[in-house]
Structures are given as structure tokens and as C-alpha cells.
């Protein structure tokens with residue numbers, strides 16, 4: 001078994017597979033390790049993805065894996081990465097080698113299976129976990145009656161009864177976007193802060209502001225959302241609920257390696273440059289693990305950029321090494 005790679009990609013969603021395509025086509029030896037639990041696996045269809053609108057997100061990734069099978073440079077394994085350790089940061093002039101064949105080995109990656117791999121570069125494309133509001137009945141509807149993004153799921157519920165379950169004052173933006181799609185929008189404050197100017201803007205566009213706390217999400221016999229039950233027993237009939245889960249980036253592997261983070265969008269994120277390079281030499285990141293707003297096309301583009309950036313980074317290392325062996329006067 002080959003255990004020495006140019007790039008190991010952790011995560012095989014839109015970002016990771018897109019990076020693998022760029023790297024594989026550049027004749028880089030790539031291993032993708034993927035637990036196959038993409039963030040949007042709860043949704044039957046994805047939207048806003050040109051060429052694949054209203055198709056299954058899982059079909060897109062299956063097609064991506066099939067396309068990668070054309071390249072003998074790429075291997076995709078279903079499984080998890082347990083840990084990654086920095087072996088050798090290399091040197092500025094590339095003269096210090098980490099392995100016998102002269103490769104500047106950078107990371108040792110241990111899989112959940114216990115298998116160990118060595119790689120020159122690593123791309124984290126692990127996505128994020130949505131931490132859902134603790135409302136009875138909500139988690140079971142995630143990706144169906146309860147959704148997050150007006151661009152992803154708004155059109156399908158146009159002209160229907162919509163509720164916005166507030167998570168922060170930012171949720172008013174979601175409500176205003178949905179007002180574009182329906183005249184029947186209710187903003188469920190549920191104990192969150194609602195500044196006066198944002199409240200006025202909701203009311204001005206005919207959005208109902210409901211102050212009473214929520215008790216649960218109600219469904220019918222076919223498990224379709226029908227209403228939001230309030231704490232006083234009243235209910236608000238709804239066809240869909242837009243919620244604002246807290247994003248938890250799955251970036252522990254990078255943080256353990258000491259990658260720098262920045263505060264953004266109310267959370268702490270890996271600090272990456274526009275190509276996806278982190279502060280740890282040889283470690284890159286792309287997709288939802290770096291940004292909650294990263295949609296499928298956005299993640300694919302980020303993976304594409306990171307793939308090209310990683311290849312260029314490896315080429316630079318190879319130029320340095322070639323010059324060290326064959327100095328040009």
C-alpha cells in the first residue's frame with residue numbers, strides 16, 4: 001500500500017473533491033479521506049448550484065468520486081482522520097530533507113483505522129457542524145421543514161407561511177430575504193435581542209413579530225411541519241421554519257497543529273489567505289471549515305483554488321530543491 005503522498009485531503013465534500021481534481025490532474029499523488037457525512041446530507045435537493053439545481057447533494061459527491069476514478073493519481077477512501085502531526089517544516093531553501101527519497105515530508109496522518117500515512121502537504125476540507133437550537137421537534141425536521149438558507153430553500157416555499165426562528169439580531173436579515181418570497185412571514189423573537197430599528201424594519205414590511213417563547217415544532221401524521229407551538233399553548237401555523245444554527249467548524253486537527261484563528265461572523269475561524277493557506281507551513285483549508293457562508297459552488301471554488309495553490313506551492317519547493325542540487329551560475 002502506498003503511504004506516502006504529495007497531498008492528503010481530509011474531507012471529501014465539494015471543497016475536498018474539487019481540490020483533489022485539480023491536484024490529480026497535475027499528477028500529484030493525492031489521498032482523500034472522507035467520513036462521507038457532508039453538511040447538507042439532510043436535504044433531498046440542493047439549489048443555487050448551476051448545472052445541478054434541484055438535484056441530490058449526495059449524487060453530486062458520488063459523481064465527483066466517479067470522476068476522480070479516471071485519475072490513477074488520486075485515491076479516495078471512506079474513513080476518518082484521527083490525528084495529524086507536523087514532522088518537518090522544511091527549510092527556506094529546501095535543502096533539508098525529511099525522508100530518504102529527498103522529499104520534504106511534512107505531516108504524519110493517522111486514520112481511525114490505525115493506518116499511518118506521510119504527506120508533503122495537507123488540506124483540511126472537513127466542513128462544519130450546525131449546532132441546532134434546543135427546541136423539541138426541531139432536530140428531526142432539519143433539512144426538511146426546518147432549513148437555514150433562503151437562497152437554498154426559499155423558492156420552494158414561496159407564498160407559503162414562513163417562520164424565522166431568531167438566533168441573533170442577524171436573523172432579521174433572513175426574515176427580510178424571505179419577505180421577498182412570501183407575504184406571510186412571522187419573526188419568532190424567542191427571547192433574543194431585537195433592536196428597535198430592526199423591529200421597525202420588520203414591521204414596516206408587514207412581517208409579524210411574535211414575542212412569546214416557543215415550546216415545540218408541530219408536525220402532522222406525514223411528518224410535515226404544520227405549526228410552531230408557543231409556551232402559552234397558542235400555535236402559529238407554518239409551512240417552513242428558517243433557523244440560524246451556530247456554526248462549529250470541524251477544525252480541531254488544524255488547531256492542534258497551532259493554526260492561527262480569527263474572530264468572524266460571531267465565531268472563531270481558521271485564518272486563511274485567499275488561496276486557503278493557513279499559518280502552519282504546508283497546511284491548507286477550504287470550504288465550510290473556513291467560512292459558514294460557503295455554499296456548494298463557493299466550496300467547490302475554494303477547493304479548486306486550494307488545489308491550484310497547493311500544486312504551485314509544491315512546484316516552488318521542487319524548484320528550490322532543483323536549484324540546490326544543480327546551482328545555476
Ligand SMILES: Cc1cc2nc3c(=O)[nH]c(=O)nc-3n(C[C@H](O)[C@H](O)[C@H](O)COP(=O)(O)OP(=O)(O)OC[C@H]3O[C@@H](n4cnc5c(N)ncnc54)[C@H](O)[C@@H]3O)c2cc1C
Pocket residue numbers: 010011012013014015016033034035036037038039040041042043045046047048049079080081082125126127128130142143147148151152153250286287288289294295296297299
Ligand atoms: C440543510 C442544509 C441544506 C443546504 N442546502 C444547500 C443548497 O441548497 N445549496 C448550497 O449551495 N449549499 C447548501 N448547503 C450548504 C452546503 O452544505 C455546504 O456549502 C457544503 O456542504 C460545504 O462543502 P464542504 O466540502 O466545505 O463541507 P462538507 O460538504 O460538509 O464536507 C466535509 C466532509 O468532510 C468529512 N469529514 C469531517 N471530518 C472528517 C475527518 N476527521 N476525517 C475524514 N473526513 C472528515 C465529512 O464527513 C464530510 O464528508 C446546505 C446546508 C445545510 C445544512
